[in-house]
Amino acid sequence: MTTALRRYRRHPVLIALVLAALFMVVPFLIVAVNAVKSPAEYSANGPLSLPEGLYLDGVKDFWERVDFGQKLVNSVLISGSVAALAVVLSVLNAYAIGIGRIRGRTWVLAFFVLANMLPQEALVYPVYYLSKQVGLYDTRLSVIIVFTVIQAAFGTYLLSSVLGQFPREIIEAARIDGANKWQVLWRIVVPVSRPTLGVLLVFFFIWTWNEFLLPLVMLISNDNQTVSVALGVLQGQRLMDATMTNAAALLGVLPALVFFLVFQRTLTRGIAVGAVK
Amino acid sequence: MTVTVERPGGRGRVSNGARRHRSSLRRKDSYTLFLLPGAVAFLAVIVVPFLMNTAVSFTDWRGVGTPGWSGLANYRVLPDDSEFWASFRHSLFMVVAMAAVPTAVGLVLAAALFDYVGKHFGSRWAAVLRACFYLPQVLPIAVAGIVWSWILAPENGSLNEVLKAVGLGSWQQDWLGDPDLALYSVMGVMVWVQLGFPLVVFMAGLQRVDPQLYEAAELDGAGWWRRFRHITVPQIRPEIYVVLTWCTIAALKVFGAVYVLTKGGPGGATNVPSYFSFTTFFEKTQVGYGAAVSTVLTVIILAVSLIGLKLQTRSEDAEDAPTGGRA
Numbered sequence: 001m002t003t004a005l006r007r008y009r010r011h012p013v014l015i016a017l018v019l020a021a022l023f024m025v026v027p028f029l030i031v032a033v034n035a036v037k038s039p040a041e042y043s044a045n046g047p048l049s050l051p052e053g054l055y056l057d058g059v060k061d062f063w064e065r066v067d068f069g070q071k072l073v074n075s076v077l078i079s080g081s082v083a084a085l086a087v088v089l090s091v092l093n094a095y096a097i098g099i100g101r102i103r104g105r106t107w108v109l110a111f112f113v114l115a116n117m118l119p120q121e122a123l124v125y126p127v128y129y130l131s132k133q134v135g136l137y138d139t140r141l142s143v144i145i146v147f148t149v150i151q152a153a154f155g156t157y158l159l160s161s162v163l164g165q166f167p168r169e170i171i172e173a174a175r176i177d178g179a180n181k182w183q184v185l186w187r188i189v190v191p192v193s194r195p196t197l198g199v200l201l202v203f204f205f206i207w208t209w210n211e212f213l214l215p216l217v218m219l220i221s222n223d224n225q226t227v228s229v230a231l232g233v234l235q236g237q238r239l240m241d242a243t244m245t246n247a248a249a250l251l252g253v254l255p256a257l258v259f260f261l262v263f264q265r266t267l268t269r270g271i272a273v274g275a276v277k
Numbered sequence: 278m279t280v281t282v283e284r285p286g287g288r289g290r291v292s293n294g295a296r297r298h299r300s301s302l303r304r305k306d307s308y309t310l311f312l313l314p315g316a317v318a319f320l321a322v323i324v325v326p327f328l329m330n331t332a333v334s335f336t337d338w339r340g341v342g343t344p345g346w347s348g349l350a351n352y353r354v355l356p357d358d359s360e361f362w363a364s365f366r367h368s369l370f371m372v373v374a375m376a377a378v379p380t381a382v383g384l385v386l387a388a389a390l391f392d393y394v395g396k397h398f399g400s401r402w403a404a405v406l407r408a409c410f411y412l413p414q415v416l417p418i419a420v421a422g423i424v425w426s427w428i429l430a431p432e433n434g435s436l437n438e439v440l441k442a443v444g445l446g447s448w449q450q451d452w453l454g455d456p457d458l459a460l461y462s463v464m465g466v467m468v469w470v471q472l473g474f475p476l477v478v479f480m481a482g483l484q485r486v487d488p489q490l491y492e493a494a495e496l497d498g499a500g501w502w503r504r505f506r507h508i509t510v511p512q513i514r515p516e517i518y519v520v521l522t523w524c525t526i527a528a529l530k531v532f533g534a535v536y537v538l539t540k541g542g543p544g545g546a547t548n549v550p551s552y553f554s555f556t557t558f559f560e561k562t563q564v565g566y567g568a569a570v571s572t573v574l575t576v577i578i579l580a581v582s583l584i585g586l587k588l589q590t591r592s593e594d595a596e597d598a599p600t601g602g603r604a
Contacts, residue, residue, distance in 0.1 A: 046433055122327055123327060242433060
């Protein structure tokens, strides 16, 4: 152990990097530590002391007060539906562009790229107004529809270039064997591209989970709000005391941590794929 | 990867084949049908709202009744609106905090993790450290905002408590409540949020750099800094442009962090264009004016994307070209 320590002491760069990494993680640790303190303990000892015991009532109270279970259900429902639907939509678009090589595909692709870059601020009011007109305002369905399209803009862009390099011999062979376009798509293209589709699915899920502006505008009633919106609105109202804030932060961090641990590999690898394509 | 091509039943085989052989042009065009659901959805959710927003920016609409055409009136008011200028000036600060700093720091960190930690201590160390830096990226921005507004709180906030504990009590500040400080505090939080993205992209980019380049440079006696300048940076230039473009756009769009941390305050000290347009839309209900603000923002973002795309393609072309003594 001491020799190992000495070995590391000779490496100031490594130590600096470890300290920097710790700095990135410390906010999570402080949140976790303080969420299990009782209000009395918190006001007596401040935020930096270690907890004396495990006090979970704060988290429990907060959970019940904001009906956090319902928020989780909403977030899972919205993010899950968006991820699945957006992947399907991206596959259909990219099949026409990347493999079908339809005429004017450069322009079609340019359109999807532009749609992807468009700030949501330039869509938010009309989307809000139109959803009121068609009676979809303050429904989870409205958010699902909007984000399916927004995420599919990126998915189409990425998948089109992936499918553009799809081995054409496989498709030709299948066509000669008499498979029609649908069969080629579902039985060949989709199974072969499964790794990329998996990456997209994970990304769409997490991106939608983290979205804030549009869900904030579209979901006003408590029963429909997502985790992000509910916590953001509570924080914005400045009504929470320290214990509540800690509980809110912990409950907000936990799902993200779970995703991170489950999908770490996909996330770090997928982000590179997305950036270079 | 093995692919099994399943043979479909005889149904519809003949007609399919016959249609297929008629003309290659026609065959290509029939793929257009696959674009139909996407086209309809994009029309309804992106194209129509975007055109509506642009049209509304030429009116004095307040969200109810018939919009009255006002021509360029909204755009004439904008240059004299100090709030508008302040929000875009703060946008520049956000570009520094979310694009410039994370790209520069991410580049150095990626090189250090890849070229130093990965080689001397094994890729395990590099992967764990990378994960730590990337962690804030998966956090919803609203949650990151809660965590940090509590850490930066003036009373009993962790940062102030730490300062007190190490004897720097006089440095304690109302980090988010002081108009002179709030913008810098938000910038600090955004660096923390954003840093992991460039780092991960750059580390992935470094993996396709030929290790022989580094070995040759090392044999020639090039130190870490020279390897960094003459190999790392030129080799992953495409990634650098991609990251700069994406992060600049993200910085121009920043909304959630400002909403949760400061609500644009105190006294507009941290207002940004997207928050400005949000309040103009939904609190002041000056929909026409808000639409004009968001249209200006859109134009800027599209310009940034086009410049970024251009730089990226140029650097990729340079990379594809035969390399003649570039490193």
